[in-house]
Every structure is written in C-alpha cells, then in structure tokens.
Amino acid sequence: MSVISRGFSGRGRSDEKLPPGQYLTEDFPVLSAGPTPRVELDRWEFVITTESGQRHVWNWAQFQALPTEDVTVDLHCVTKWSKLGTSWRGVSLDTLLADVESAAEYAVAHSFGGYTTNVPVEDLTDGQAWIAFQYDDEPLPPEHGGPARLLVPHLYLWKSAKWVRGIQLLVQDEPGFWETAGYHNYGDPWREQRYWGD
Amino acid sequence: MVAIRPETATTSTLTLEVPDWPGHRAGQHVDVRLTAPDGYTTQRSYSIASATDSSTVDLTVQGVPDGEVSSYLVGVAMNGDQFELRGPIGGYFVWEPSAVDPVLLVAGGSGVVPLMAMIRTRAEAGSRVPFRLVYSVRDPDSAIYATELVRRVRDDRGLDVSYVYTRAAPPDHPYPPGRLDAARLAEAGWPAELTPLCYVCGPTGFVEAAADLLVAAGHPAERIRTERYG
Numbered sequence: 001m002s003v004i005s006r007g008f009s010g011r012g013r014s015d016e017k018l019p020p021g022q023y024l025t026e027d028f029p030v031l032s033a034g035p036t037p038r039v040e041l042d043r044w045e046f047v048i049t050t051e052s053g054q055r056h057v058w059n060w061a062q063f064q065a066l067p068t069e070d071v072t073v074d075l076h077c078v079t080k081w082s083k084l085g086t087s088w089r090g091v092s093l094d095t096l097l098a099d100v101e102s103a104a105e106y107a108v109a110h111s112f113g114g115y116t117t118n119v120p121v122e123d124l125t126d127g128q129a130w131i132a133f134q135y136d137d138e139p140l141p142p143e144h145g146g147p148a149r150l151l152v153p154h155l156y157l158w159k160s161a162k163w164v165r166g167i168q169l170l171v172q173d174e175p176g177f178w179e180t181a182g183y184h185n186y187g188d189p190w191r192e193q194r195y196w197g198d
Numbered sequence: 199m200v201a202i203r204p205e206t207a208t209t210s211t212l213t214l215e216v217p218d219w220p221g222h223r224a225g226q227h228v229d230v231r232l233t234a235p236d237g238y239t240t241q242r243s244y245s246i247a248s249a250t251d252s253s254t255v256d257l258t259v260q261g262v263p264d265g266e267v268s269s270y271l272v273g274v275a276m277n278g279d280q281f282e283l284r285g286p287i288g289g290y291f292v293w294e295p296s297a298v299d300p301v302l303l304v305a306g307g308s309g310v311v312p313l314m315a316m317i318r319t320r321a322e323a324g325s326r327v328p329f330r331l332v333y334s335v336r337d338p339d340s341a342i343y344a345t346e347l348v349r350r351v352r353d354d355r356g357l358d359v360s361y362v363y364t365r366a367a368p369p370d371h372p373y374p375p376g377r378l379d380a381a382r383l384a385e386a387g388w389p390a391e392l393t394p395l396c397y398v399c400g401p402t403g404f405v406e407a408a409a410d411l412l413v414a415a416g417h418p419a420e421r422i423r424t425e426r427y428g
Contacts, residue, residue: 002239003282005232007274010240011266021231021241023266030402030426033290035409035419079243080229113419143406181289195287 017074018082019189025081030143033177037113037142037163044147046131047166050102058096060147063131066091071130073153075160076189088151090132093124093167104169108176109150109161116176117161118185119152121169128154131164156187156194199279200254202272205342209260209308210272211247216255216283222246224319225292225312225397225425228257228285232267242267245311245399245425246286249318250295255283258342260308291397291425295323299395302387303331304378304408306400310342312425313399317357321350330358330394332386334378334404337366360386378404383411390416399425 018024041060048056058066069092075083108118123129132151133140140146145162152159158178179185184193192198201213231241242265248256261272275281293301293316301320303313310333320329335341338361347359362378363371373382388394396417398408405426412422 002231002233002237003280004235005270005281006276006279008232008234008270010232010234010238021239023240030406032424032426034424035413035422036406037419080241143402177290182287195284 017084019076020192021194022076022080022082022189025083027081028083028086028144029077029079029081031077031079031158032143032162033115034113037111039112039142039147039163041147045165046096046148048096048100049166049168050100051104051169051171052102054101056096056100063091063133063148066095069130071151073151075153075157077157078183078187078189078194082189087136088130088132089134089137090130090148090151092127093129093131094127096131096167097125100169102169104171106170106173108168108170108174109159109164110166110168111161112163112165115161115163117150117159118174118176118179119150119155119159120173120186123152123155124167128152154188156184156189158183159187199275199277199281201277202275205258206340208262208272209258209342211256211258212271212275214255214257214281214283219253219255220286222250222255222286223289223292223294224250224316226286226288226315227312228255228283228287230257230267230271231282231284232270233282240266241284243287244271245315247311247314247318249315249322251319251322258308258311258314291399291423293319293395293397295319295325297395298327300328300388300392301330302394302396302412303329304383304387304396304398304400304412305331305333306404306408307335307340308342309398309400309404309425309427311399313397314343316397317347317350320357321354326356328356328358330360330387332360332362332378332383334362334364334400334408336364338363338368358386362386378408378411380411380415383408384415387412387415390418393418393421396422397425398422400427402426
C-alpha cells in the first residue's frame with residue numbers, strides 16, 4: 001500500500017517502455033565503485049575460460065577482426081535512470097562462444113580493475129549480449145568502460161561489466177561484486193530485481 | 199519527517215523517524231519513493247548523513263532545479279509528511295568504526311553527505327583513527343555542514359578539514375579559486391605510504407578527476423572507493 005505524498009504531483013508519467021521505478025534521462029551517467037582503469041590496447045586481451053580450464057584468447061587485433069554487430073538498445077541502471085535508444089558496435093557473445101566447448105550454465109565477467117559480475121550463460125547467448133567497443137560511432141570512452149565492455153541490456157546495467165577482460169564459464173553460480181554487496185543476483189529491470197529479497 | 203533544516207541556499211537536511219529502522223552503516227543510502235494521488239510513483243537514492251547509532255535518519259538533499267524528487271523534498275515536504283523508504287542500501291562505500299587505517303575523504307559539493315556520516319560515526323564510536331576531509335565547493339556559502347565541521351575540528355585532533363574553492367574563496371584562504379590538483383591533494387591528503395582508505399564522492403567529473411589524482415599519487419586502486427552521482 002503506497003503512502004500518498006502530500007502535494008506531490010510528479011512530472012513525467014512514465015513512458016510505457018520504462019521498467020517500474022525508472023525515470024528517463026538524456027545524459028549518460030557514470031557509476032563505478034573505484035577509479036577508472038586505463039587499459040592500453042597493446043596490453044588488452046579478452047579471455048574465455050571454460051569449466052574444464054580451456055582458454056580462448058583474443059588480443060585487440062584478433063578481436064577487431066571478428067564480425068561485428070550494430071545494436072540499438074535501452075539501458076536501465078539500478079540507480080533508477082534509463083536511457084533509451086543507445087547505439088553500440090560490438091562482437092556478439094554468440095560469435096565469441098561459437099567454438100567454445102562448454103556445458104556450463106553460469107558465467108562471471110571479469111574486468112580490468114578487479115570488478116566481477118555473474119550472468120547466466122543463457123542470458124549471454126541468442127543475440128542478447130555483446131562485447132561492445134564503440135558507442136555512438138566513437139571508441140568507447142574509459143569512463144563508460146572502454147576499450148570494451150560487456151553489454152547485456154536486458155539486465156540492470158551493473159551486469160554490463162565495464163573494462164571487461166574475460167568471461168569465466170562455471171558449473172556453479174558465483175555472485176560477483178555488487179551481487180555480494182546487497183544487489184540482486186539476477187537483476188531483471190522489468191521485475192524490479194534491484195536488491196537482495198526483490 | 200520530524201524536522202527539516204536548511205544547510206545552504208539549495209540544500210536541506212530532513213530528519214526522518216523510521217519505525218523499525220534496522221540501523222545502517224556509514225556511507226549507505228536509501229531509496230525515497232514518492233507517490234502522487236493518481237498512483238504515479240517515482241524514486242531516487244539519497245545518502246544517509248546521520249551517524250550509525252542515531253535513532254532517526256538524516257538525509258541531506260540538494261534541490262536541483264529540474265529534480266522531480268529533490269525539489270519536492272527540499273521545497274514542499276513539511277514536518278509530519280510521510281515517505282516510503284527502502285534501505286539501507288550499499289555494502290561497499292562504507293566505513294566501519296572497527297577499521298584502523300587512516301582515512302582520506304574527498305568530497306565534491308553534496309558528495310560530502312555520506313562522508314559526513316563517516317565523520318559523525320567515527321566521533322560517536324570514539325574512534326581515534328585519523329581522518330582527513332578534502333572538500334571542494336564553489337564558494338564558502340555552498341559548503342554544507344560548515345559550522346559543524348569547524349566545531350568538530352576544534353574539538354578533535356584526529357580530524358582535519360581542508361577546503362578547495364573552485365569559484366570564490368574567502369579572503370583569508372591561502373589559495374586562489376581553482377580545482378583540486380595534485381599539489382593540493384598531496385598537502386591536504388595522506389601520502390600513499392600510509393595506505394589510507396580513500397573515499398571519493400561527488401559529481402562524476404569531480405570523482406573521475408580526484409580518483410585519477412589519487413592513482414597518480416600512488417594510491418592502489420583497491421584502496422579508493424568512489425560514489426558518483428548526476
């Protein structure tokens with residue numbers, strides 16, 4: 001039961017594209033728990049590790065040679081802002097996982113700087129996730145996760161790990177940084193899964 | 199809401215009595231949800247300003263001109279009004295009174311709010327851990343908690359506060375107005391050799407710049423915790 005806030009009328013009646021509790025922003029706010037890592041492209045590497053310990057490694061040049069996709073997606077941050085129609089270029093996780101032999105159901109994304117976040121493998125495949133390296137036709141700026149970030153737009157944005165350096169495939173779920181600090185393990189904005197207990 | 203007091207021309211502290219408040223940790227925030235008579239609701243996050251052992255919860259809110267929730271909280275809300283709160287939230291940008299490392303707090307504007315909760319909690323807990331606050335504001339009138347900070351510094355040898363004025367400095371201030379830079383941070387902060395725990399809070403641009411300065415000064419990234427807004 002909601003408490004009516006005396007004298008509050010509110011402004012934006014929500015766009016039907018917005019998940020519950022979100023408001024629209026035209027900016028692109030930045031949220032991260034620490035300093036922005038600066039990652040040199042000649043040291044950049046993206047590694048998929050399977051549950052049996054097999055490693056699939058791409059350096060920047062090899063990664064850039066993969067087929068890319070241009071996607072326009074809506075972003076929903078757990079801090080309540082949503083930004084609609086954002087344009088990205090990246091490599092689909094379907095492409096990266098194509099030659100990876102794995103039966104793992106869970107994945108943890110690891111970032112330069114030590115950030116981690118867990119995502120079920122079924123949420124990374126079938127055209128739902130990318131390793132994005134361009135935003136609005138420009139190289140992805142460091143504060144937004146450049147050189148490359150995970151993009152899983154159907155989950156709250158903390159799942160779209162900035163400065164991503166690899167994905168570890170696991171047979172058991174392993175909660176990441178925010179997931180062990182009070183935030184929801186799955187993070188579906190349409191079910192408003194913000195925090196533990198949602 | 200049981201009290202509201204202005205802090206600056208645009209910022210007020212709201213004191214809330216929260217039934218069954220489970221207690222919070224210094225640095226955590228709450229979500230405030232407002233509901234209009236037609237059922238429209240919207241929510242925003244606000245940092246808790248009060249010490250962890252307080253029986254009420256203080257939120258210091260800066261009203262921003264087009265802020266749907268903040269302009270209501272600082273301009274319309276009155277004593278006796280009720281809000282829905284969710285929280286406390288956040289398990290990383292927190293300081294525990296049991297910690298013994300020196301602490302460097304770096305605040306930009308209203309980013310001082312969760313850091314003030316740490317300063318107050320430290321005092322309430324009787325912690326002797328050395329704290330330094332480097333507080334960047336536009337001008338003297340924009341400084342939140344200015345009077346309380348003067349009193350706390352006077353009474354507490356373990357707390358040090360330095361201001362960085364970006365637009366206008368008071369006449370007796372030793373530096374002309376300007377942004378926080380490496381020299382000011384080196385003078386007012388802690389050297390990296392002391393391995394302080396650093397908390398940086400403020401607008402995105404400020405936090406990016408301050409955290410970069412700390413990294414450049416040799417502070418390991420894992421000792422720098424940031425909270426950005428706006």
